[in-house]
Amino acid sequence: MYPLIHIFQYTIPTFGVLFLIGTGCGFLLAIPTAKKYRxxxxxxxxxxxxxxxxxxxxxxxxxxxxxxxxxxxxxxxALIRLATGGAVFYGGLIxxxxxxxLYTRVYRLDAIKFFxxxxxxxxxxxxxxxxxxxxxxxxxxIPYDGPLAVHYPVGAYPPSGIGxxxxxxxxxxxxxxxxxxxxVVLWKSRNPGFTTGFYLIAAGIFRFINEFFRSDPRGxxxxxSTSQFISLIVIAFGLLFIxxxxxxxxxxxxxx
Amino acid sequence: xxxxxxxxTASLVLGIVSLVSIWFxxxxxxxxxxxxxxxxxxxxxxxxxxxxxxxxxxxATAGLILNIIGLALCALVLIACVACVGLLGTAxxxx
Numbered sequence: 581m582y583p584l585i586h587i588f589q590y591t592i593p594t595f596g597v598l599f600l601i602g603t604g605c606g607f608l609l610a611i612p613t614a615k616k617y618r619x620x621x622x623x624x625x626x627x628x629x630x631x632x633x634x635x636x637x638x639x640x641x642x643x644x645x646x647x648x649x650x651x652x653x654x655x656x657x658a659l660i661r662l663a664t665g666g667a668v669f670y671g672g673l674i675x676x677x678x679x680x681x682l683y684t685r686v687y688r689l690d691a692i693k694f695f696x697x698x699x700x701x702x703x704x705x706x707x708x709x710x711x712x713x714x715x716x717x718x719x720x721x722i723p724y725d726g727p728l729a730v731h732y733p734v735g736a737y738p739p740s741g742i743g744x745x746x747x748x749x750x751x752x753x754x755x756x757x758x759x760x761x762x763x764v765v766l767w768k769s770r771n772p773g774f775t776t777g778f779y780l781i782a783a784g785i786f787r788f789i790n791e792f793f794r795s796d797p798r799g800x801x802x803x804x805s806t807s808q809f810i811s812l813i814v815i816a817f818g819l820l821f822i823x824x825x826x827x828x829x830x831x832x833x834x835x836x
Numbered sequence: 837x838x839x840x841x842x843x844x845t846a847s848l849v850l851g852i853v854s855l856v857s858i859w860f861x862x863x864x865x866x867x868x869x870x871x872x873x874x875x876x877x878x879x880x881x882x883x884x885x886x887x888x889x890x891x892x893x894x895x896a897t898a899g900l901i902l903n904i905i906g907l908a909l910c911a912l913v914l915i916a917c918v919a920c921v922g923l924l925g926t927a928x929x930x931x
Binding site: 593595596626 | 907
């Protein structure tokens, strides 16, 4: 719809603005949330910053790995392509988790509690990011003519002239509700790690279902889309957290 | 705080460089790298201050703030739809 915003003579991607708003709101949400485990605001903020740094490095690294054949084949454009764009989401996700984990390792803090605090903020930031996807025109839905169908203008990435299912907005709405639910779950939880498991399972299940309503070109593994396959892995991790296997392993690791 | 003075200066300089790099569109990637390094320095100084009991001086605080702003603005300028690029990337691998 509005993939770019023009301010004076600068052109900035709408997705970037929403990503920043989402990140900012996520950090703000962490201030009251961190009190659950008596984590100082400074620690929570720095954990988040390390996570973002890790995410940026991870996204770029995975892009380089995935695109290596192309980069080597045409080295003169490689530097430009690296400098002006190119990032892989899952690299960012894994990098972010590792970045946050590194912070807890260096300063000897309990990682599982930090992840529990981070999870509502993560859901909130994702919700804003999905609105950005809607404006950007990526991750669009299947052809659909019922209420709330979305029509993109000619020239946008999704096909124009037909109604599309609002897949990005439905995921965004779900994530906003999930943020509230996670806040309640976190406040009432007595086991560190339960909130993380809850988030992984809920987000994984929703993503799996939502993928059936998307029709943008994306990778396929067997009869599932790549995201559905990864969602199954995410749900499995969530179940592990619910039955406390990572927490026990982590406690043993801390004792050594 | 004395042993961290050099780090604080470096953090401040890197923050300024990252902000300036926004005006040079192809060098924003260098701005992000500078902001990341400067931010790590600033966080190290802050945490050391908390653990060892001194208050970081103004330069370290300025470094922290400038690097956060620099990181945010550089990311804003550089970011495309990351999730979609990723999925297109994997589509290319499996398609």
